[in-house]
Amino acid sequence: MPLYSMLREFWLFGLKQAYACMFGGFLLAVMIVTKYWYPLEFLHRYDFIFLAAVGFQVFLLLFRFETLREALVIVVFHLVATVMELFKTADAIGSWVYPEAYLFGIGNVPLFTGFMYSAVGSYLARIWRILEFRYSGYPDNRPAIVLVILIYLNFFTHHFIPDLRWLLLGWTAVLFWRTQIYFRVDSAYRRMPLLLGWLLVALFIWLAENIATFVNIWVYPSQSATWSMVPLAKLSSWYLLMLLSFVLVSLVHGLRSATADSLRAGDAALN
Secondary structure (H helix, E strand, C coil), X not given: CCHHHHHHHHHHHHHHHHHHCHHHHXXXXXXXXXXXXXXXXXXXXXXXXXXXXXXXXXXXXXCCCCCHHHHHHHHHHHHHHHHHHHHHCCCCCCCCECCCCCCCXXXXXXXCHHHHHHHHHHHHHHHHHHCCCXXXXXXXXXXXXXXXXXXXXXXXXXCCCCCCHHHHHXXXXXXXXXXXXXXXXXXXXXXEEHHHHHHHHHHHHHHHHHHHHHCCCCECHHXXXXXXXXXXXXXXXXXXXXXXXXXXXXXXXXXXXXXXXXXXXXXXXXX
16 A cells, blocks of 8 residues: 555555544543532532533534434433442442532532543444444354343452453453454555454543543542552453443444445445
């Protein structure tokens, strides 16, 4: 491939990723700005973040940056995440805390937190459409659904019984080791192992988590005295969350096989 074509495709890939991350990028930007400049004395910072997230979501829908199907993904993620947040922040568990005051919340959980998880679902749903994902070697949906149910349950049960995350990661590797994801940035389809794709996205989530904890959105017990980077081992949790998110989005979007005919048909449609 000529150097110009490579640079063009790399540039387009970055632009499309940024477009897909629109909701998550907006949310992170609001968190950073309000940490260093927040003049509204009549409204708690956390409540402002919640209202800003709702407003931006409405904006995306009204101006058709987001489809109703993608909005449905956000609602599902918000519900699933809020249940987990209520458990994780319970006084008896205390996995992390939200140190600032708020009115819009349930128990120890401010309502904007669900949007942090749904930002992941929003990204996946949008990039799925933009890059026209197709797959080869994808396993049957039934074991994949059982796996993500166990992953979700393990986020709760590991506080009472041994943590099964490494077994679940091993099962993930066995189930998806043959799976390739095909995506089109410009004029031709590219591919990569799906397991690698999940790892790359999980790494970016981990980086965003470090920024969010630095600007006091939530605090882990190890950060209560002074901020420190989130341990790299946390990647395992984000990796499992990526798998959970991916399967949920796949149930909404459906899976398209990357057969030779389908890839040629996609190229023909573009031309």
